[in-house]
Amino acid sequence: MSEGPLRPAWPGGGEDAAAASGQGRDDVAVLLNRVGRGDEEAFGGVYERVAPAVFGLAQRVLRDPAQAEEVAQEVMLEIWRTASRFDPAQGSAQAWVSMITHRRAVDRVRSAQAAARRDDRAAGTPARGYDTVAEEVEASMDRERVRRCLGTLTELQRESIVLAYYGGYTYREVAGLLGIAAGTAKTRLRDGLIRMRDCLGVT
Amino acid sequence: MMAARGRPGSDRGSRRAELHTLAGPYALDALPPRDRARFERHLAACESCAHEVRGLMETAGRLADATAAPLPPGLRERVLAEAARTRQLPPVLGKSGLSRGWARRSSWPRIVRPAWPLSLALGRPLGRPLRLGLAAVLAVAALAFGGLAVVSQHHMSQLQARDHLLAAVLTAPDAKMMTARAASGGTATIVVSEHMGALAFSSAGLPALPDQMGYELWLMGPSGDHPAAMLPAPQHGMTSPVVATGLRAGDKLGLTVEPSGGAPRPTSTPILLVAIFP
Numbered sequence: 307m308s309e310g311p312l313r314p315a316w317p318g319g320g321e322d323a324a325a326a327s328g329q330g331r332d333d334v335a336v337l338l339n340r341v342g343r344g345d346e347e348a349f350g351g352v353y354e355r356v357a358p359a360v361f362g363l364a365q366r367v368l369r370d371p372a373q374a375e376e377v378a379q380e381v382m383l384e385i386w387r388t389a390s391r392f393d394p395a396q397g398s399a400q401a402w403v404s405m406i407t408h409r410r411a412v413d414r415v416r417s418a419q420a421a422a423r424r425d426d427r428a429a430g431t432p433a434r435g436y437d438t439v440a441e442e443v444e445a446s447m448d449r450e451r452v453r454r455c456l457g458t459l460t461e462l463q464r465e466s467i468v469l470a471y472y473g474g475y476t477y478r479e480v481a482g483l484l485g486i487a488a489g490t491a492k493t494r495l496r497d498g499l500i501r502m503r504d505c506l507g508v509t
Numbered sequence: 510m511m512a513a514r515g516r517p518g519s520d521r522g523s524r525r526a527e528l529h530t531l532a533g534p535y536a537l538d539a540l541p542p543r544d545r546a547r548f549e550r551h552l553a554a555c556e557s558c559a560h561e562v563r564g565l566m567e568t569a570g571r572l573a574d575a576t577a578a579p580l581p582p583g584l585r586e587r588v589l590a591e592a593a594r595t596r597q598l599p600p601v602l603g604k605s606g607l608s609r610g611w612a613r614r615s616s617w618p619r620i621v622r623p624a625w626p627l628s629l630a631l632g633r634p635l636g637r638p639l640r641l642g643l644a645a646v647l648a649v650a651a652l653a654f655g656g657l658a659v660v661s662q663h664h665m666s667q668l669q670a671r672d673h674l675l676a677a678v679l680t681a682p683d684a685k686m687m688t689a690r691a692a693s694g695g696t697a698t699i700v701v702s703e704h705m706g707a708l709a710f711s712s713a714g715l716p717a718l719p720d721q722m723g724y725e726l727w728l729m730g731p732s733g734d735h736p737a738a739m740l741p742a743p744q745h746g747m748t749s750p751v752v753a754t755g756l757r758a759g760d761k762l763g764l765t766v767e768p769s770g771g772a773p774r775p776t777s778t779p780i781l782l783v784a785i786f787p
Contacts, residue, residue, distance in 0.1 A: 359576060390600040476534070
């Protein structure tokens with residue numbers, strides 16, 4: 307298989323993408339089952355389907371292609387190692403993979419920036435502003451449906467989710483960046499995500 | 510975990526309600542460690558929260574998909590090659606359920622990951638990570654070689670026994686790591702201790718050479734070019750570390766292709782030339 311812009315596993319754009327997207331998910335879950343039994347060919351199939359989103363998410367959070375590549379490699383190997391523990395009853399393969407990816411990316415951001423961030427906060431300057439994060443996400447977000455659903459949120463819900471998920475900030479940091487109470491950030495993250503869930507038709 | 514016995518508005522009741530709101534930040538990995546632990550304890554006893562978290566994590570997964578990007582060249586090959594030599598975990602047997610499932614961070618399986626000093630990638634001094642000891646450093650060195658080949662305990666003890674000098678360089682308090690790309694392709698990882706006047710050098714992915722040729726390492730400085738070491742034959746494309754001592758201010762590190770017995774003077778243009786003390 308050649309490198310390059312591979313087709314993402316879950317096209318997700320437009321209404322008729324639902325069927326294809328459901329198929330993609332089942333597909334990966336089935337492949338993961340084979341990967342759990344040591345099937346390297348199936349692992350190649352999983353790579354093709356999930357790696358673009360793994361790398362893309364790591365890059366979005368880390369903002370550094372070299373580090374994103376390292377994280378993507380770590381994540382893919384973790385998928386290989388732990389495929390036998392993936393349980394489709396608990397969620398989709400896609401959610402499992404994104405969870406692993408996001409946690410790794412965020413762990414890295416937080417360990418690397420812990421010191422710098424503390425200093426920045428003390429000085430009252432956020433390490434990264436909301437505008438930068440939001441612009442990049444909105445500029446490159448090619449999944450129309452996600453964009454449309456983000457658009458149905460209140461501004462505060464959207465800003466909170468974008469900062470937390472794509473920016474890798476904790477809810478306390480989100481609160482600090484947006485100048486709102488920590489409790490408010492928590493609730494906006496929850497009710498915003500619930501609204502996203504319903505808009506995307508996630509069951 | 511606490512029972513939901515508190516009257517609405519009581520401390521317990523509001524604490525519980527407050528815990529529920531953590532489902533959002535939890536699904537987005539936006540909880541600091543303490544809150545996360547608290548929420549996970551709650552999750553184990555709260556079926557409706559577990560259900561909500563599942564849905565919210567699916568939603569986060571869609572946010573992830575929206576970021577799909579073209580992949581860097583070569584990543585697929587590296588991943589597949591690394592997988593082929595990585596042992597898989599057996600399945601977990603027994604009762605399933607979110608509380609003991611993959612969505613719970615504390616039970617999230619991790620690959621063996623040495624403490625990852627980000628300063629390596631940035632070329633900053635290695636102060637903190639190096640205090641973690643040789644094991645971490647060697648593991649990191651292995652990572653820096655472009656793979657996730659974690660140095661095995663066995664290999665590490667062999668290495669330690671074989672070369673105390675190497676261990677001393679790698680664990681020197683002032684050790685700095687740098688990486689450099691060779692003009693011919695391949696990368697070098699260099700750990701320098703200015704205080705010891707010594708460095709450790711290893712490489713990955715240098716082009717293979719004919720039998721009678723080898724890579725020679727040089728210290729090239731104001732006082733001339735001094736041979737430092739011949740690189741050992743590569744294994745899986747990597748050469749194990751060699752140590753060069755006697756570094757002086759102004760020295761650069763050079764790598765040339767020479768007859769396998771070594772040459773007293775470089776006979777070819779260095780494929781790598783690195784300033785050691787910038």
